Amino acid sequence: MRFDEHFLRGAVPGSSVLHGSFPDDPQFSVDTRLLQEGNIFIALEGERVDGHRFIPQAFESGAAGVLMAADKKDILNAIDARVLAKKLVMLVPDTLRALKRIAAAWRTQFEYPVIGITGSVGKTSTKQIVCNILDLHGMPYVASSGTQNTQIGASLNMLRMRDHHKMAIFEMGISKRGEMAKLAQLIKPTTAAITYIGHSHMEGLGSLVDIALEKRDIFKYFTENSIGIINGDQAILAQVGYSHPVIKFGSKTINQIQARKVNVGNKDITFMLKIYKQKYQVTLKQVHEGAVLNALAATAITQYLGVPHKTIVKGIEIPVHISGRFESLPIKGKRGTIINDCYNANPESMKAALLAFQHLEGGSHKVAVLGDMLELGVNSPFWHRQLGRFLRKVPSLNRVILVGNMVQWTRKTLPVGLPVEQVATWEDAVQLLEKELLDKSAVLVKGSRGMQLNKLVDHFTQAMR
DSSP states (O other), X not given: OOOSHHHHHHHSTTOEEEEOOOOSSOOEESOXXXXXXXXXXXXXXXXXXXXXXXXXXXXXXXXXXXXXXXXGGGGGGGSOHHHHTTSEEEEESOHHHHHHHHHHHHHTTOOSOXXXXXXXXXXXXXXXXXXXXXXXXXXXXXXXXXTOOSHHHHHHHHTTOOTTOSEEEEEOOOSSTTHHHHHHHHHOOSEEEEOOOOSOSHHHHOSHHHHHHHHGXXXXXXXXXXXXXXXXXXXXXXXXXXXXXXXXXXXXXXXXXXXXXXXXXXXXXEEEEEETTEEEEEEESSOOTHHHHHHHHHHHHHHHTTOOHHHHHHHHTSOOOOTTSSEXXXXXXXXXXXXXXXXXXXHHHHHHHHHHHHHOOOOSEEEEEEEOOOSOGGGHHHHHHHHHHHGGXXXXXXXXXXXXXXXXXXXXXXXXXXXXXXXXSHHHHHHHHHHHOOTTEEEEEEOOGGGOHHHHHHHHHGGGO
């Protein structure tokens, strides 16, 4: 099984090899900033940036070759011929289409289980828990890197599949209608899980019903041997007819995988895990209740794969640390903590983060920096008002700093007497927070990615990271 000229021509009609030889174990990159020596650089044409501009930089960084558009091969004339002579140069009609065709063709060579994970929240964490369990089980696998969950990210990760793996795990994310069907057609998961349906990317996906419909397209290309795994606590998923068997997880007794007697303390969460008829006591070393749901989804996936229950329990108890997901970081120069939860935000994840912040032990002075929740469509004012009302359930808060425009609606419904200030940008919020920080302060930072609150987190913590 080789990636060579024969494979390329079969996968991409109209492709050709200008010169160079194929590596024995090719790795691919679309970003020169992340490119490793020996990678093949794929020059994608984006809406604002054309990757072909970076071909010389890719070769300078040690790229072994390039996949580029045939009609742009004149770019090669500016590269030293002695350098170019040692590089593999593949020409295709369209690089994005070629990447997806190559990945799809590569995928067909493997018959081991391919797991797809989607949901409005919990995709990355669930994937990481599954990986922890498989590591303990000693099962070789390939998993999508970081949050690479688009068609481009999935394609790059599919090209990492090898014979020695026993399974592959792919995170699958969407923001527009029709995207999941295309992702499912590309990846062809043999088993897939939906963690949760929430109010996320509503501008591109529509109502909650529409979101569920789109997410369920992860099962679109299932065969008779495929298994779906769903959140059985959500009627929008559980009360639907499927043409394939499903495993349900959640807190309700209808689920095959259950969490019972959940107790959230100020340092950890305990619950009774029920895997069909077997029961196990579990302790998670965190206070974010979303971790329970992620653990259940990972349990459902791995028990179906035949992993022993005791290994599953050990695996879900391993702490999961993911940048931007309720990540605890020390504040530089102060005895305090910033909770970085600003990877993204929707109404459900915002509430879960605030409840976890309420449970969190430590911090004699608690501040929440909350940014706009984007892509909520015409109902955005409603959800931001609901956020203000929800803060009544976080009585330990000493102050709120609101960042953005839509949070003006949050300000109107805040609990009476809770000190609040609203600013337009993360830079403005930095100035306010600098005056607010005390020793032993605890700060929750959460908002949609477009609000760039990660830069505020970096300002106060980067020297410590």
